[in-house]
Amino acid sequence: MTFSKDNLIASSELVEVYRDGDTCIKLFKEGVRKTNPLYEALTHSRVEDTGLRVPVIHELSVIDGRWAIHMDLIEGETLADLMKEHPENMDQYLDDFVNIQLEIHSKQVPKLSKLKDKMSRQINSLEEIDDVKKYELLTRLESMPKHTKLCHGNFTPENVIYNEKGIYVIDWIAARQGNASADVGRTYLLLSLRCPEIADKYLNLFCEKTKTSKKYVQQWLPIVAAAYLPDAKPEEHDFLMKWVDVVEYE
Numbered sequence: 001m002t003f004s005k006d007n008l009i010a011s012s013e014l015v016e017v018y019r020d021g022d023t024c025i026k027l028f029k030e031g032v033r034k035t036n037p038l039y040e041a042l043t044h045s046r047v048e049d050t051g052l053r054v055p056v057i058h059e060l061s062v063i064d065g066r067w068a069i070h071m072d073l074i075e076g077e078t079l080a081d082l083m084k085e086h087p088e089n090m091d092q093y094l095d096d097f098v099n100i101q102l103e104i105h106s107k108q109v110p111k112l113s114k115l116k117d118k119m120s121r122q123i124n125s126l127e128e129i130d131d132v133k134k135y136e137l138l139t140r141l142e143s144m145p146k147h148t149k150l151c152h153g154n155f156t157p158e159n160v161i162y163n164e165k166g167i168y169v170i171d172w173i174a175a176r177q178g179n180a181s182a183d184v185g186r187t188y189l190l191l192s193l194r195c196p197e198i199a200d201k202y203l204n205l206f207c208e209k210t211k212t213s214k215k216y217v218q219q220w221l222p223i224v225a226a227a228y229l230p231d232a233k234p235e236e237h238d239f240l241m242k243w244v245d246v247v248e249y250e
Contacts, residue, residue, distance in 0.1 A: 001018070001020050009073075015032075025068050037060065037067035038067075044057055047150070049109070057069060076163030077161065077163075079097060079162065083198075098205050102206075120141060122230050125230055129226065137226050140219070140222070141223050144219070147177075147179040147180065151177065151178050185224040187202065188202065188217070
């Protein structure tokens with residue numbers, strides 16, 4: 001196929017995504033190490049095996065020297081768009097959102113990497129916090145209950161798509177096995193940054209449905225905020241640092 005602006009769907013620092021009929025090709029940019037596409041394809045395929053409604057990978061290949069993942073194109077409206085277009089249905093959308101996340105958390109994928117290990121590496125890599133605070137964060141992380149639930153790692157309304165066949169969840173590169181409340185903490189922080197008007201409603205609904213203490217989820221927030229810092233946008237940095245600082249006076 002021809003890769004051009006006409007069939008370009010999305011672009012990021014590492015990839016370009018092109019439409020190819022009813023499928024799409026995620027084309028990694030030149031210079032991207034092959035560990036990236038190989039790990040993404042492996043992680044995604046393991047999630048596919050759970051039976052969740054996700055895009056299906058058809059092929060991993062090299063095109064003109066660039067790694068490519070050929071997969072289903074999921075068309076429809078994102079939950080983020082629906083929330084903007086129909087705010088009167090917000091309660092129903094939030095209910096759907098939490099129910100989908102609970103379905104994800106109900107799955108077990110033993111061969112996935114552990115979320116706890118990833119967060120530990122991310123916190124250790126930070127240069128903007130001192131060793132004392134790193135120690136406090138890592139000590140708290142180590143003390144938290146160790147679960148093996150499937151965690152999406154970037155569960156936001158932008159990654160939930162509605163169409164005539166049902167509701168799909170995309171973007172599984174950050175999927176790990178771990179504690180569901182850590183995954184919820186990540187979603188809460190992302191919503192606080194991008195959709196602050198629904199962040200607390202989301203957290204309250206999750207805690208209500210799962211009978212989870214809100215304080216318990218909040219105990220994860222300094223850890224989750226610190227782990228997110230290496231990937232955060234510059235404009236998100238100050239907000240996340242405020243949450244990281246919470247660990248000092250809790």
